[in-house]
Amino acid sequence: MTGAPSPGSVQGPSNEGDRLPEIQKVVTQEQIHAYADAARDWNPIHLDEQFAAGTQFGTRIAHGMLGLGFISEMLSTAFPDGWAAGGTLKVRFKSPIFPGETVRTVGEITKVTETDEGRVATCSIGCIRPDGSEAISGTATVPLGE
Amino acid sequence: MPIQDRGNTIHTARISQLSLIVTIARSEPELVLADYQPGHVFDDHSFEITAAEAKAYADAVGDSSPAASDGKIPPMLLIAAGLSRVIEALELGGGTIHASQEVNFGRPVSPGEKIVARTTLRGNSVRRGSRFATVETEFLAGGRRVASSVSLVIVPE
Numbered sequence: 415m416t417g418a419p420s421p422g423s424v425q426g427p428s429n430e431g432d433r434l435p436e437i438q439k440v441v442t443q444e445q446i447h448a449y450a451d452a453a454r455d456w457n458p459i460h461l462d463e464q465f466a467a468g469t470q471f472g473t474r475i476a477h478g479m480l481g482l483g484f485i486s487e488m489l490s491t492a493f494p495d496g497w498a499a500g501g502t503l504k505v506r507f508k509s510p511i512f513p514g515e516t517v518r519t520v521g522e523i524t525k526v527t528e529t530d531e532g533r534v535a536t537c538s539i540g541c542i543r544p545d546g547s548e549a550i551s552g553t554a555t556v557p558l559g560e
Numbered sequence: 561m562p563i564q565d566r567g568n569t570i571h572t573a574r575i576s577q578l579s580l581i582v583t584i585a586r587s588e589p590e591l592v593l594a595d596y597q598p599g600h601v602f603d604d605h606s607f608e609i610t611a612a613e614a615k616a617y618a619d620a621v622g623d624s625s626p627a628a629s630d631g632k633i634p635p636m637l638l639i640a641a642g643l644s645r646v647i648e649a650l651e652l653g654g655g656t657i658h659a660s661q662e663v664n665f666g667r668p669v670s671p672g673e674k675i676v677a678r679t680t681l682r683g684n685s686v687r688r689g690s691r692f693a694t695v696e697t698e699f700l701a702g703g704r705r706v707a708s709s710v711s712l713v714i715v716p717e
Binding site for chain 2: 439445448449451452453454455457458459462465469477478479480482483484486487488490491494497498499500501502503504505506507
């Protein structure tokens with residue numbers, strides 16, 4: 415993991431413009447196999463090079479949900495109390511992550527809303543490939559509990 | 561390591577070379593994915609996630625965040641478990657890809673907690689030679705919703 419919450423947000427990001435902690439991962443084929451077993455998703459497009467060669471991608475790709483797992487890790491790190499208890503997320507899988515690529519998560523609070531239940535942060539979130547393209551892009555909301 | 565499956569509404573399925581054949585709960589006639597209309601509710605599926613399975617998932621993702629530590633169930637594992645069951649039940653083909661995902665978490669779930677997944681087909685159409693299927697799953701524990709998800713998958717025709 416690299417990066418850190420924005421300076422001044424001692425207890426984590428909570429204000430508009432605060433960045434979420436960046437997570438960097440080197441995605442390996444071994445990891446993709448481990449994920450397939452753990453998530454029970456053995457789609458051959460992730461595991462079988464011969465099969466994957468015949469798809470639009472020409473080779474194996476990581477599970478989209480693996481990349482989303484990185485984003486969830488970022489959100490849980492930024493919001494240890496709120497993410498799993500009231501968090502929401504909406505993303506598009508825009509391009510695949512290939513084995514061997516190093517990806518990083520990005521996130522920033524774009525809006526804080528006062529509600530009857532307390533403050534809610536709206537965040538832009540994403541997972542970025544080495545060439546700068548977005549593998550995953552979307553938004554999340556997390557209760558700040560204040 | 562497979563996630564424990566205690567469902568009593570097992571969906572069995574076969575794929576022919578020409579079409580996706582799905583048999584639901586053995587008693588229903590064989591159906592292809594194209595036969596399901598939006599609004600179709602699949603049989604409930606119950607399962608639980610053990611601490612060991614949660615650790616295997618966290619290790620695979622490399623997730624050491626608070627939500628994945630100390631034996632907790634990483635929240636996205638619940639969603640992945642539900643999605644894999646949909647893919648498994650429908651035996652979606654190997655070229656199936658995941659296009660978008662929505663998630664709503666109510667509360668964390670605990671290892672060994674009985675979860676009921678209730679999946680509804682929200683969309684089912686063909687565009688540009690591929691089938692676009694939208695499935696919504698509610699995750700219930702003790703009759704109360706603990707999470708929900710909406711997944712759009714694209715299946716080559």
